[in-house]
Amino acid sequence: MVRMANPFETLGLAPSFAIDPTRLEQRQRELNRAVHPDRHAGKSSAERRQALSRAMDINLAYRTLRDPASRAVALLETIDAGASEEAASSDLSLLGEMLEQRERLEESRRERDLNRLHELAAGMAAREQRVLGDLERAFAGVLGAAPDAVERALGLQEARRLLSELRYVRRFSEEVSAIEDEF
């Protein structure tokens, strides 16, 4: 498990799940312009060390926020520090569904049914988009104008559930493309 300082703070961005990737990248480059070791080549070693460690933080924060899953983890840590990430009880219906999908995947692999494989892949890609949209809404609700304690707790629970769904969906998609490569 990778741990890190609050990446939103590091990059000077307001905590949010909806992040414009272009803006994120611009921010990373601007901050690197200020602290990249190349910019401090002639300075004292104390300054060079400081510059290096900040550039390292910036690039880690960038990588964390660029990926929606790690961004969601970071956001949960920011909003709800202290709560364990695995607090969400595993969603049994999701688990059952994924097992079913996996059987279909296995079948199409056995029967070398490329069409069906593509169908499964497209279905998962669409589902990933849907989950990302839901996550964005769930986080917006939690971070929005003063939600009450119950709303907040429910929102966080929903975000956790969606995060684990996102991970399942992704892992599944990876397996599909691995099988596609076999053909």
Place this chain on the structure above:
Amino acid sequence: MLLDIFDPKAPPRPVGIDLGTTHSVLAYVRDGRPAAVTTCDGGPLLPSVVHFADHGQVIVGKSAQSYLEREPERTIASAKRFMGRGWGDPQLAALGTYRFLPPRSEADAKVVHFDLGGASTTAVEVSAEILRSLVRSAGEQLRSVGGAVITVPAYFDDAQRQATRDAARLAGIEVLRLINEPTAAALAYGLESKTEGTFAVYDLGGGTFDITLLHLEDGVFQVKSTGGDSALGGDDMDRALAERLLRAMGFDAPESAPRPVIALALGSARDAKHRLTESESVSIELPRRGGGELTLTVERSEFESWIAPLLERTGKAARRALRDAKLAAADLDGVILVGGATRVPSVRRYVAELFAREPLADIDPDLVVAYGAALQADQIGRDTAETLLLDVLPLSLGIETMGGAVDRILPRNTTIPVGAKATFTTYADNQTGFELHIVQGERELARDCRSLARFTLKGIPPLPAGQARLEVSLNVDENSLLQVHARELSTGLEQSVEVKPSYGLTDEQVEQMLEDALDHGEEDFERRRWAEAQVEASRLLLATDKALAADADLLDARERQEIPEHVARLRSALDAGAEPRTPGAQASRVQALSQALDDATHAWAGRRMDRAFAGALAGRDLRSVADSVEHARGVDSHLAEHQKGSAP
């Protein structure tokens, strides 16, 4: 040629070095343009060959090349292929005919030692000799040589990069940065000024072929895929032609001809290859077996048909690289030619067909990498550089978990520098030691990846399984070089170990090699240390003065008092001993005082960095506000005009 006028106060000039497999080049920027220095061989190219003569003399370049035939076991060519490789590396057998010394100790086994017959050397030392020779030539032409940007192949792993840096350290060169060769070639063509694009770098050298696909976005070069053939190059073209020549001379089995005859045929073939880039046909004069002369005419078209199979092999590797990057040739925005063998006209035609576009070839393909490195060195040396080159991690870094799988901590193509932490827990009750294995590569199992470091963290307090927590930090600097730290968190009792990767050289080994390399004994070594201490101290004083002028308001009361005291002490130590009688002792004194000043400014440097950081953030916000205002004004004025127009 313009001569640089000697100016003793001129700042040291940063340089770029292409440390190549077959030859090496040093370049620098003069009046905004890159230029290569003339090496001891009289041209810009220094053959990467080092001969170790009996009496301890070291010969580099063309003169060393002549020993390849006569004393092959004391003459090392292509040392680059051995960089970062240890004893028992499966690649060693495939890499040539050198003899290696079995290691004397475990530490010894991390670096492969060439057996020179009574002496030994390493790829790092051989590379250091090449670097030293280049810098010596540069020193004669530039007077004062500063730090260097050194290029490495994009696929070089941490061990190979560390070895390259060790070679530079051994040669007494400050490494400003290690950059990837294809990135350097792209810099030489000024491609970083484009906002976006995907480029192929086709590098056909003397003995190696590399193809790299680079993606550029907003000044960041990412390596999308690399491929190639480590035993394919211009030398194979010479061999293909030489084979025909030998047959014509009367040797029906060319490979069993006497060695001097083969050498002669190879020389004639190389010469003919060069002439065929200009002429449609060349005539070659050769001795006939059993006496007599023979004149042979070779048409360019004949030569081209002989080398066609070689080009097909490059095409195959290039297509595979495209497939790996999930790209089609049509997706590319440009192709760059690197390496002397790309001068052959049919190579250019082949590349143009392969990628369906004319390749960029205006810059000398032998110098283009060094030029790019020089341009980058020039940027680093400047405070007000316009471009910032961000690199990415070439291969993923991970930690072996129980069961031999790899927990990938930093995936490849992560922008560097970067640091990441991972936590692990103990798996047995009362476990007091924890073994960690750091690996690099893309494979799932640790044993299929490159092993970088293996160490045991000891002294963990005895606790039930899962209670003790270990935090492992992997820190990668801007040169893709790794440092590993581990500490134990559970007890609040923090333990910190710094881990040197399990290959390469320790600082002590480098010091020792430095001492060994200086054949003029102790005194010179001390003088050199004194000179280095002086340079470092002057730099530190200058940096501190600048920082005081800019950010004195960030000093706390204690620093306000202490820092000037440290400065004064260091300055007087420097002034007192311009020509000290005991340079070694004086060097140690200055180094200690420099360290003290550096320590005293550490916290302040952090605050200054925070300010720069805040400035960068604020600058961004102001600018984006300004952008949107400008945009809004545009709409307003447009509306205003529209209203004006429609007004009666």
